[in-house]
Structures are given as structure tokens and as C-alpha cells.
Amino acid sequence: MLARSMGYVYRPSTIEGIRDVLDLARRSGHSVVPRGSGFSYGDTSMNSENIVLDLRRMDRVLEWDPDTGEIQIEPGVSIGQLWRHVLEDGWWPRVVPGTMYPTLGGCASTNVHGKNHWHAGSLGEQILSADLLLPSGEIVACSPRENQDIYYAAIGGLGMLGVFVSLTFRLEKVRSGLLQIEERACSSLGEMFDLFEQEMPSAGHLLGWIDGYGRGAELGRGLVQIARPVEDDREHEETLRAEYQDLPDTLLGVVPRALLWRGMKPLMNDRGMRLLNATRYTMGASRSGVTTRVPHAQFHFILDYVPNWKYAFRPGGILQYQVFVPEQQARVAFAALLEEAQAYDLVPYLAVFKRHRRDPFLLNYSVDGYSLALDFHVTEARAKRIEEMLGHFTREIVLPAGGRFYPAKDNAVDRESLQQSMTTEAVDEYLAMKRRLDPEGILQSDLYRRVFA
Ligand SMILES: Cc1cc2nc3c(=O)[nH]c(=O)nc-3n(C[C@H](O)[C@H](O)[C@H](O)COP(=O)(O)OP(=O)(O)OC[C@H]3O[C@@H](n4cnc5c(N)ncnc54)[C@H](O)[C@@H]3O)c2cc1C
Numbered sequence: 001m002l003a004r005s006m007g008y009v010y011r012p013s014t015i016e017g018i019r020d021v022l023d024l025a026r027r028s029g030h031s032v033v034p035r036g037s038g039f040s041y042g043d044t045s046m047n048s049e050n051i052v053l054d055l056r057r058m059d060r061v062l063e064w065d066p067d068t069g070e071i072q073i074e075p076g077v078s079i080g081q082l083w084r085h086v087l088e089d090g091w092w093p094r095v096v097p098g099t100m101y102p103t104l105g106g107c108a109s110t111n112v113h114g115k116n117h118w119h120a121g122s123l124g125e126q127i128l129s130a131d132l133l134l135p136s137g138e139i140v141a142c143s144p145r146e147n148q149d150i151y152y153a154a155i156g157g158l159g160m161l162g163v164f165v166s167l168t169f170r171l172e173k174v175r176s177g178l179l180q181i182e183e184r185a186c187s188s189l190g191e192m193f194d195l196f197e198q199e200m201p202s203a204g205h206l207l208g209w210i211d212g213y214g215r216g217a218e219l220g221r222g223l224v225q226i227a228r229p230v231e232d233d234r235e236h237e238e239t240l241r242a243e244y245q246d247l248p249d250t251l252l253g254v255v256p257r258a259l260l261w262r263g264m265k266p267l268m269n270d271r272g273m274r275l276l277n278a279t280r281y282t283m284g285a286s287r288s289g290v291t292t293r294v295p296h297a298q299f300h301f302i303l304d305y306v307p308n309w310k311y312a313f314r315p316g317g318i319l320q321y322q323v324f325v326p327e328q329q330a331r332v333a334f335a336a337l338l339e340e341a342q343a344y345d346l347v348p349y350l351a352v353f354k355r356h357r358r359d360p361f362l363l364n365y366s367v368d369g370y371s372l373a374l375d376f377h378v379t380e381a382r383a384k385r386i387e388e389m390l391g392h393f394t395r396e397i398v399l400p401a402g403g404r405f406y407p408a409k410d411n412a413v414d415r416e417s418l419q420q421s422m423t424t425e426a427v428d429e430y431l432a433m434k435r436r437l438d439p440e441g442i443l444q445s446d447l448y449r450r451v452f453a
Pocket of ligand 1: 033034040044075076102103105106108109111159160165303408409445
């Protein structure tokens, strides 16, 4: 709700329809941004005063082979549609973001990661092949074996090299609709790093939640969820049904989920968030080590429990600052980020910790290390100070530690810092590919103009 723009929205449902929009743009002197569900936090699928190509009507499953787990889809299929289509056959998408509403076209173009990034890699690594429609109208098939340079540049290429019109994925076999989740409390940031290191060899997924208000010896205290596959589910026919995964419509059987964001609103201030974080930590610590079995969807898409949660941030909006720092530097850098946010009196209301590795794509944002995602409530009164603080974080803490930033979530990093973190060689190669595939510069976005063009 921070980045805003007005554009001319077209919603084609066929490849011919996309070609028509590209032709119209060329004739009328406009640029075009491909757009999925608009779930990126920043301005990557916005295009002020120009054309927005909303691809959500291209949502057909083109081929599905339940024996091999290979699926070919149109780009507007959402993560939610995908798992619903395949789960009863015993498959699940290996890499999913923290919400099921984004489209696969959008997720391929930002190359999303899940809570298993350090061993499963990014979403791009699950894509066997893709058809990319260039602004000229030509369709190029690409894969790790065919037109490799295009494949490695367009995945994670932020929609600026072409429009994905079909994607073929390999999915993961699952024997149950449930995951085994153990939640463990960590009384400090150091303990959280140690626990991740200890669990990485055997865990399927790892997710750390940090109470940003923890201070001194308790700086970085939080909870870690460790997920493992369930191999002995006697009820697998039942748990693999899509309906079994659905999130309940009410909380505790009473409060409709659709109203939950209104309940969050009075807590959207420092006092409320300090209380909420402390309560969550204390409750989690009292049950530390307890194991439960939960449906995949409930583990992966916890934020979807609260529809429209972002409205609780009104007036104002939410800014997520996610940084990726190499393993050796992450302990010191993350402690500095948390401490300095407290010193600025701008504690993040939500802080999430994950483990990653590098991937082979051109605009790789990841490192062999950890990420910390900090959510800030931006209001008119706080906006300037948050901007100053994040500028300081970027230049004095993250870049010197060899860190990187995630363009899909960016709203705060300046052009030089973003390019420096991705390396100028990679950015030059990306821009050269852009000139080759889109010589007229038809594909553009607010993000592209802000940090690349
Ligand atoms: C609550 C929440 C949780 C999230 N959790 C995670 C997470 O755990 N991990 C993670 O990595 N990300 C996460 N994200 C970010 C989100 O998954 C990505 O930004 C994703 O790309 C959004 O997909 P979308 O369909 O909404 O795409 P949009 O935001 O609409 O577009 C994203 C990019 O894709 C391009 N694009 C869209 N469709 C096409 C196409 N067919 N061809 C070419 N380019 C295209 C757009 O131009 C744009 O550059 C989260 C976001 C939210 C709101």
C-alpha cells in the first residue's frame, strides 16, 4: 500500500490477446508490464501511466502427468490452484512462497523461494522448461538445455525480457497431506543460528520468527518451526484431499476470518506489537519441543489465515526489508540490524529468519547464508525516519557484509546499492539481454525505471 500508480489494465486470456496488447503499446508509444496477482511488496508489477498486462485469466492447466509429477500450466495459475490440482494424486509444489495467491508466472519472474531454500533451491530450479513470448510476438522455448542464456535470465528477470505464456514444473511426491511440525524456542539470536545449523541436515523446512523487541541477552529471541514429512499417515487418502487442507472460515469456531484484520488494527502500534510479540514468544516457549501434525497449506500459508491483513496497516502501509547475508557475516549483521532498529525506536513488527543458498539465475538475489525480513509500519510520521534508517542499514551493515536484496520486495534500496549487491557484471549482462530480446524497450515497470534503466 506504499507504492501506487495508475495504469491502463488489459486482461487477455490467450496468447493472441497478449500479442494484440503488445502491438497496441507499440502503436501508441506506451510500455507494458506483465502482472500476476500483484503480490510483490514493491513496484515490480506497476507501470505508471502505461499498460499493465494482467495475466490472471490465463489460468489453464495444459498438461498433467500424475505418474511423473510433471505439469504444464499457463502463467496465471496461482500457487493455490496448482496444489489443489495435484494434491489428491500425491504431489505438492516443492517450492512455495508464504502465500498461495501469487501466480506461477509472477513467481517465476521473481524466482521465489520457500522455507526449504537451502536444500531445494529456488522456484526457478523446479522449472523444466518455459515458453517466453517476446515483445516482437515470437515465442522462444527455453530450458537448461535449450536457449539456456534466456532461461537463466528470464527466470528472476522481473518480467522485463518477455512474457511467460507456459511453464513446465516438476513437483514433489508426498505420502500424506500433513507435515510434522516441531516448534522450538530460542532465547537469543545466537541460539537461533545454532538451532538452524543443527537441524539443516535433516529438516524439510525451517522458519524462524523473531520478537524484534527482545533486548540485551535476549536480542533476537524467537521461535523456530521445524517441518518434516509424515511417512506413516494411515489416513492419507483423507488428508490428501484438497478440502482437508482448507483453512477454517472462523477462528476458534466463532470469529469469521474475514474480520480478523479489524481485530489486529488496535494493536498496530508499538505498545500493541510489543505485547503481541511477547505473548507469542511466551506461549511458544511454554510449549517448546511439542510436535504437531498440520496440513501443508496451514504450515506454508499461515498469513492467508487473515484475509486482507494488510488493511490493518492503514492509514499508511507496510514496508518489508528482506536482506540476504552470507553465513559467516550473518550473526554480526543481523544483531546490528535488530539493535539499531531499537536505537532508532523503529522496531519491526514482524521479523522472519530463513536459510538459503545461491542459485544459478542471472539476477540471483540469494547467498549461501541467511535472510532476515523486517516488516515496518510506514505512516506519514515515521516514513522519513524509516527511509533514513534503511539507507543506513543498506550502506553500513548489509553491503559491507556482502549482503543482497530481494527486488520483489524492494521499496527502499537505491539504484547503486541494488546493482552493487547483484554485481555490476550481472546487471550489465541482464541489460544486454534486455536490448537483445526487447530492443524497443516495450517491457518496463516502475521498478525497472527506478533501479535498472
Ligand atoms: C504475504 C506474502 C508472503 C510472501 N512470501 C514470500 C516467500 O516466502 N518467498 C518469496 O520468495 N516471496 C514471497 N512473497 C513475494 C511474492 O511471492 C512474489 O513477489 C511473487 O512474485 C508474487 O507473484 P504475483 O503473481 O503476485 O506477481 P506480481 O507481483 O504481479 O509480479 C511479479 C513480477 O513478475 C512479473 N510477471 C508476472 N507475470 C509474468 C509473466 N507471465 N511473464 C513474465 N513476467 C511476469 C511482473 O512483471 C513482476 O516483475 C510474499 C508476498 C506476500 C504478499
